[in-house]
Amino acid sequence: MSRKDAAIAAALALAAAVALGGLLFGDSAGAAWPGRPGPVVYVAVTPGDYRYSYETHGLRVLRPGVLGSERQLTTDPTDSDPQVSPEGRTVVFSREVEGEGGSSVSAIFAIRIDGSGLTQLTDGVGYGEPSFYPSGNSIALVGPGRDGNPDLYSMSLNGSRLRPIVSTPGAERAPTVSPNGRQIAFECVPPEPHSGHQNICSMRPDGSHRRNLTPRLGQNDEPKDPDFSPSGRLIAFSLHPGTAADIFTVRSDGSRMRALTNRGPRGGRTYPHAVGYALPAFSPAGGSLVAVARPGNGPRVVRIKLGEPKHPQPIGAVLLGSSPIWATG
Secondary structure, three states: OOHHHOOOOOOOOOOOEOHHHOEOOOOOOOOOOOOOEEEEEEEEEEEOOOOOOEEEEEEEEEOOOOOOOOEEOOOOOOOEEEEEOOOOOEEEEEEEEEOHHHOEEEEEEEEEOOOOOOEEOOOOOOOEEEEEOOOOOEEEEEEEOHHHOEEEEEEEOOOOOOEEEEOOOOEEEEEEEOOOOOOEEEEEEOOOOOOOOOEEEEEOOOOOOOEEOOOOOOOOOOEEEEEEOOOOOEEEEEEOOHHHOEEEEEEOOOOOOEEOOOEOOOOOEOOOOOOEEEEEEEOOOOOEEEEEEEOOOOOEEEEEEOOEEEEEEEOOOOOEEEEEEEEEO
């Protein structure tokens, strides 16, 4: 499922500011629903006026391997966090709107994947980073919490029944719901003075049985962007900081954490490496994922096969973009 409901965290150090003060690579991913692979929805990106600067131009849709299939879905430059419903018909996303006193806040919108039926679901204080539940009738999302830190909420797709899932003094971000609906994975950050110890956590949809899935990571490792595989057995996430970001996988019970990109012979990361990767999102078929590659000349949407992690393939013709999500088709 961006950090635009608070300050958007940049996932790669060379990413620069884009339109309306947002930063690229701070959006989040969501669960991949099992089924036939369909289109990829992503945030459109173009180079900015300065070196290493980029601008966003709303959401676009592309069918991988189908020439001429790319089309514009939305045009607001603040649109981010696209997530597609299990049946592939509805896209929810975050957009900046005017809040109280003229300030800018993040709100949740929904639109059909054919571009019709644009609807604003939240207003007032900032909400963002939506992720569908398997029913397709409700979403998990991030909203205001204690001490200015974000908490997790659930809400019906029509904007009703907004309820807190969990509220702690720390921060909970980027929720993703497992395909069977029994588990939510998310970024978990303890309150000060331990806020450097970010991890990927999981819990049941009622907020119970919370656990840390990445306890072996060190301080300032910054795991982000969790995404469930269609089977629900694997969670992909990106491990930061800086341009050395890579995609890792871990089982949904927290076991067998492994590097996927820039992987050495023993499973760990190799250094130095020229390309960093972030924002993974599984294919509905489960054998590959899309992610954002940062080779130094712009964020590119690529496909990474789990069996061939060293050879990512571009999606489309050298496609500049961010926050890809692979819909069922």
